[in-house]
Every structure is written in structure tokens, then in C-alpha cells.
Amino acid sequence: MKMPHSENGFQCKPRIRIVKGKTIALGPGKVDLLEAVDRVGSISQAARLMKLSYRRAWDMIHMINQNFKTPLVARVAGGKGGGGAYLTEEGKSVVCLYRKMEQGALVTMQKEWDDLQKLLRDPDSEDSDSNETK
Numbered sequence: 410m411k412m413p414h415s416e417n418g419f420q421c422k423p424r425i426r427i428v429k430g431k432t433i434a435l436g437p438g439k440v441d442l443l444e445a446v447d448r449v450g451s452i453s454q455a456a457r458l459m460k461l462s463y464r465r466a467w468d469m470i471h472m473i474n475q476n477f478k479t480p481l482v483a484r485v486a487g488g489k490g491g492g493g494a495y496l497t498e499e500g501k502s503v504v505c506l507y508r509k510m511e512q513g514a515l516v517t518m519q520k521e522w523d524d525l526q527k528l529l530r531d532p533d534s535e536d537s538d539s540n541e542t543k
Contacts, residue, residue, distance in 0.1 A: 417531045421522045423514040425507070427476075434476035439469055440507050446470070446482055447496045447504070455494075470494075477503065 426436040433439070445455035456466035474480040481500030485493040496504070 417529055419526065419529050423511055425510055425514060435507060439473055440504055442466060442469055443481060443496060443500060443504050446494050450493045450495055452494045
């Protein structure tokens with residue numbers, strides 16, 4: 410789910426975070442990780458896809474699971490074929506709700522985004538480099 414690029418190539422992306430104190434219980438990176446686990450059925454494979462260490466991915470999943478009433482990711486014990494992980498029904502529901510919140514944010518801010526785009530510089534214009542911070 411992405412807002413279409415404007416004519417000048419800019420894009421607007423809302424970043425929704427569910428926080429408790431200083432802890433981010435859920436945010437864009439964690440939802441991306443949940444979706445990756447759902448696709449590949451493994452925390453380690455999802456971590457590789459996202460260029461995260463296994464430890465970082467595991468810590469993120471642990472944090473997610475600790476902040477919800479029921480775990481969003483469940484693990485399958487290893488064996489001859491190895492273990493795995495999957496999203497629980499609650500996990501799938503949370504991902505769906507989060508993506509709907511993002512879509513709602515995009516819809517809500519569309520007018521302001523349209524107005525803001527008119528103020529953005531065209532990256533192909535001759536003087537686009539003249540105002541860059543060096």
C-alpha cells in the first residue's frame with residue numbers, strides 16, 4: 410500500500426506507531442516483519458529477506474508478542490525438516506487492521522498532500538541543486 414508518486418517523483422508515506430511509554434509495540438518495520446514471517450514461514454528467513462540479524466528479528470517478534478493479549482507469531486518446534494513460525498489468526502488480524510489504518514491516514518491527508526505537492530521542487534529542474542544543504 411503506497412501513495413502514488415506525484416508528477417515530480419515525491420511520495421508521501423504515513424508512519425503509524427503504536428507506543429507504550431518509550432516502547433514501540435507496533436510500527437511499520439514490525440508489521441513488515443510480520444508479513445515476511447507470514448510469507449516465508451520462518452523468522453530466520455524473514456530476517457534475511459529484511460536484512461536483519463536473526464537476533465534483531467527475534468527481539469522484535471518477542472516485543473510484539475509481549476504487547477498483545479495473545480501471541481501474533483507462533484513457533485513450530487524443529488525436527489528433521491527444521492522448525493518454523495507462522496502468524497496466528499490474531500497476528501493476521503493485527504496486520505490487516507494496521508494496513509487499514511495506513512490506508513485511512515492516506516485518504517484523510519490526501520487534500521493536504523495535493524496542496525503540499527504544489528510546493529515541492531521538480532527534481533529535474535535546472536536549479537534543484539542550488540538550494541541543497543552541503
